[in-house]
Amino acid sequence: MQSPLFAYTEQQSQDRYTVQNPQLLRVALTGQDDVLARKGAMVAYQGLIDFDGEYQSGGERRARARTGEGLDLMRCSGQGTVYFANLAQYIHVVDVDQDGMTVDSAYVLALDSTLHTEVVAVDSQYGISGSGKYQLHISGRGRVALMTSGRPLMMRVTPETYVSADADAVVAWSSALRVQMQAQTHSSGVRRRRGNTGEGWELSFLGQGFALVQPSEVLPPQHAAIGQGLAAQFGVGQQGAHGQNQRNDWGR
Template identity: 50%
Template sequence: MQSPLLDHAALTGDEHFALQNPQMLRVVLDGRTSVLARSGAMVAHTGRVQFTGWAPPTGNGRGRGSRRQQPTALDLMRCTGTGTVYLANLGRHLHILDLRRERLTVTSTYVLALDSTISWQVVGVEGGERIAGVGSYSLELTGTGKLVLMTSGQPLVMRVEPGRYVYADADAVVGWSSGLEVQLQAQSSNTEAWRRRGTATEGWEMAFTGSGVVLVQPSELLAPQRVPVR
């Protein structure tokens, strides 16, 4: 059989986290380390690999909050064993970040995988439970290890400098440097802007100030919807 399709054979190498292609992650397990991945994200694997449900341990600061909250914040499975695991989710573009004790806040929806050495706590943006993109929970991650984020398309990274505000549609924001000051504000006085994706041209935006970066995807979580006023 001959076809350009056959050019997309599995890559080789022993790098722990690597991209098979822009929408697929390749994770090499050596039997000594484990990886946490979004439940259901495995699309293929080789070798002797086990996938088990995972819940954050109590008392160590990882995944702070009640046990009832954690599955909502981030539903993970642990990948262990020896072999190669391929992870993906809805064809989203993937980005590997190497955290070195930095603090990064991300919307949990956009986390695909992370090293088990990374810790997080659930944080909230005031009023964020009313906004589709911000949601009820964001995660402040810290530690040393690899973190893999997902975006719908290639993202935009906006640098925030002291004394200069950066604004982004709340439904398009993926994450930001945790040291930034964040405010939510309506982009319109139209009462429907206070509803989830109302009829205003734009609904909610996030304003960032301080020093750091903001990661924005070229897609809003929900398409604009007309919501009748009642």
């Protein structure tokens, strides 16, 4: 049997996390260190691997119910190799240091079981109930595999150069950064997206670190013809960010 498909064989590496290709992650397990992965993300494995649902404490369940932020994980243990992917999104491995990382949980594919996670809030400058944003803070030492819709942009933040980005395009940032959610509009219009520009809430970052942005937004462009009615225009309902269209593929 011959085919160009044989060019896509397993990557040979001694690393625990290996990006097999831009959209597929390979994780090596030795029997001593488990990996936590997004439920349903396993696409193949070799060896003796066990998959179990990861226990959530009462506090984690309450935080998830109250904020919508959190991780649905499975614990992978044993000896062998596991391959993970999710909707053919691009995969990036990040080393977490003592400063930690803040991330939108929707973009977490896998992480070391030694890392700690907790839900944190990013408040808006206007103090309007419901206009803030909840994210996941990851601390400890270990690795996290993140996903992006398309090839991302890593933006450096320094005391001399602060960065602002669309809140719906931000994937992760250094937890040491000072962050504020804001809209560049007068106060009477903060409840809606800015006029006909299609732009809404922004996250502004100050300090020393990085901000990771993907070339895709949770919400569709202003006046996008997706579904029907005002709700569809703003990405809610059956075709919205929390409905059936979970890939952010608004043009397909």
